[in-house]
Amino acid sequence: xxxxxxxxxxxxxxxxxxxxxxxxxxxxxxxxxxxxxxxxxxxxxxxxxxxxxxxxxxxxxxxxxxxxxxxxxxxxxxxxxxxxxxxxxxxxxxxxxxxxxxxxxxxxxxxxxxxxxxxxxxxxxxxxxxxxxxxxxxxxxxxxxxxxxxxxxxxxxxxxxxxxxxxxxxxxxxxxxxxxxxxxxxxxxxxxxxxxxxxxxxxxxxxxxxxxxxxxxxxxxxxxxxxxxxxxxxxxxxxxxxxxxxxxxxxxxxxxxxxxxxxxxxxxxxxxxxx
Amino acid sequence: xxxxxxxxxxxxxxxxxxxxxxxxxxxxxxxxxxxxxxxxxxxxxxxxxxxxxxxxxxxxxxxxxxxxxxxxxxxxxxxxxxxxxxxxxxxxxxxxxxxxxxxxxxxxxxxxxxxxxxxxxxxxxxxxxxxxxxxxxxxxxxxxxxxxxxxxxxxxxxxxxxxxxxxxxxxxxxxxxxxxxxxxxxxxxxxxxxxxxxxxxxxxxxxxxxxxxxxxxxxxxxxxxxxxxxxxxxxxxxxxxxxxxxxxxxxxxxxxxxxxxxxxxxxx
Numbered sequence: 143x144x145x146x147x148x149x150x151x152x153x154x155x156x157x158x159x160x161x162x163x164x165x166x167x168x169x170x171x172x173x174x175x176x177x178x179x180x181x182x183x184x185x186x187x188x189x190x191x192x193x194x195x196x197x198x199x200x201x202x203x204x205x206x207x208x209x210x211x212x213x214x215x216x217x218x219x220x221x222x223x224x225x226x227x228x229x230x231x232x233x234x235x236x237x238x239x240x241x242x243x244x245x246x247x248x249x250x251x252x253x254x255x256x257x258x259x260x261x262x263x264x265x266x267x268x269x270x271x272x273x274x275x276x277x278x279x280x281x282x283x284x285x286x287x288x289x290x291x292x293x294x295x296x297x298x299x300x301x302x303x304x305x306x307x308x309x310x311x312x313x314x315x316x317x318x319x320x321x322x323x324x325x326x327x328x329x330x331x332x333x334x335x336x337x338x339x340x341x342x343x344x345x346x347x348x349x350x351x352x353x354x355x356x357x358x359x360x361x362x363x364x365x366x367x368x369x370x371x372x373x374x375x376x377x378x379x380x381x382x383x384x385x386x387x388x389x390x391x392x393x394x395x396x397x398x399x400x401x402x403x404x405x406x407x408x409x410x411x412x413x414x415x416x417x
Numbered sequence: 418x419x420x421x422x423x424x425x426x427x428x429x430x431x432x433x434x435x436x437x438x439x440x441x442x443x444x445x446x447x448x449x450x451x452x453x454x455x456x457x458x459x460x461x462x463x464x465x466x467x468x469x470x471x472x473x474x475x476x477x478x479x480x481x482x483x484x485x486x487x488x489x490x491x492x493x494x495x496x497x498x499x500x501x502x503x504x505x506x507x508x509x510x511x512x513x514x515x516x517x518x519x520x521x522x523x524x525x526x527x528x529x530x531x532x533x534x535x536x537x538x539x540x541x542x543x544x545x546x547x548x549x550x551x552x553x554x555x556x557x558x559x560x561x562x563x564x565x566x567x568x569x570x571x572x573x574x575x576x577x578x579x580x581x582x583x584x585x586x587x588x589x590x591x592x593x594x595x596x597x598x599x600x601x602x603x604x605x606x607x608x609x610x611x612x613x614x615x616x617x618x619x620x621x622x623x624x625x626x627x628x629x630x631x632x633x634x635x636x637x638x639x640x641x642x643x644x645x646x647x648x649x650x651x652x653x654x655x656x657x658x659x660x661x662x663x664x665x666x667x668x669x670x671x672x673x674x675x676x677x678x679x680x681x682x683x684x685x
Contacts, residue, residue, distance in 0.1 A: 147517070148515075150504075150510055172552055184532060256529045257548070258521070329454065411508075415508060
């Protein structure tokens, strides 16, 4: 093994050598795990009540929204409640990744100014944390759907590729928003409104099939629409999701990840100066 | 202390470790402390510039070879930290080229990567991983780190309960255990009480070896005279002179019109 040679030169806009970047990112995976775990522990998710809150919070939320649907929409039912809860849980995976990712780079200022490491680690940790928070809710839902008497079937296994697509999407938005936040620090304050809007535009409080024809365009402009629709079809209705929806969801997820990654990688060497 | 890096034996004294050619660095810093969308929209069409340009380094040429212990001196704002950060790959240069032959570890600030909510023990792992050690290496050296930091039972208490001295001691102990080919230390030696200063000073001396390059930034002239075998003096982003430690430090102190006052010599 020869001594590793590093060359630093003025950079032009563009990407760093990708293979090398990936290798150094991969070698830091234990740090990503440890960093995420310490963040979780800081938010008290290692204690029993912390874990309980993790489950209680989305459950209470789904209860509140169910109340809203019943009062405004005038209809309830086990299927409706199951759909609402499952969709909300997956939505929370993405919104947690967004809200955790937005400040990941700016909050890592000390780390960035004093150590050389692939900066992408920071938004990746945000997504890992969001995923750790998602896992217990998945089990809660499985118990809940048994209690509600929803149908079981092998088609539910489609949930696995859908979770993967959701993770890709969550990572993409975390990377993208963390970059934007370096240049515009007030994005973090707009974020709650953005998330709220996305929640109402997505088939969560209603089912995709219940959408009025004149609002069908939402299907195409909301990046989460196809994803959440497929998710509900698979895990609530235990049916095979439409191929078109799965492809649309994958397309959005990969698109966001590619754009976010390009944006991040071409800017990250400047972060140290910008913070 | 045993060496962590297996590749150490590869470097021979006199081999090039760091080569800095014609390095220039300009910062374009935002005048706003926090750049915001709101501010940007407000200034639209007004043509006001939101940035200020600072020339931090200007045409610096510097070679460091293995076996060398280079001290870097200069007044505040001379560009010392900027030079260290460009060599470490944290900030890309605006001009010129830097070549680094070997694994670099930086000790630019203490306790980087630490999480105050967690115990000292957990932070040893976190800090070690941040510095590029593997989990196994940290396990192997854990007792050593704990002992060196002299924290005793406090190692299991959350770090936010630590005094600043305890915090610094643990951070230094972790950093000193990472044994890279090239170590860059920026003002990190002035931690703890006299007893710990002495200990960390000895630790740095121990780290000096034939197959390692050390770059130390410090205002502690007495320390540099004792540890270094080479000194570079930076002033306003330019390399003023480089060479024999005693000679350069004398020049520098004459330049400051301070002579050998005790304030400079004592500052370790």
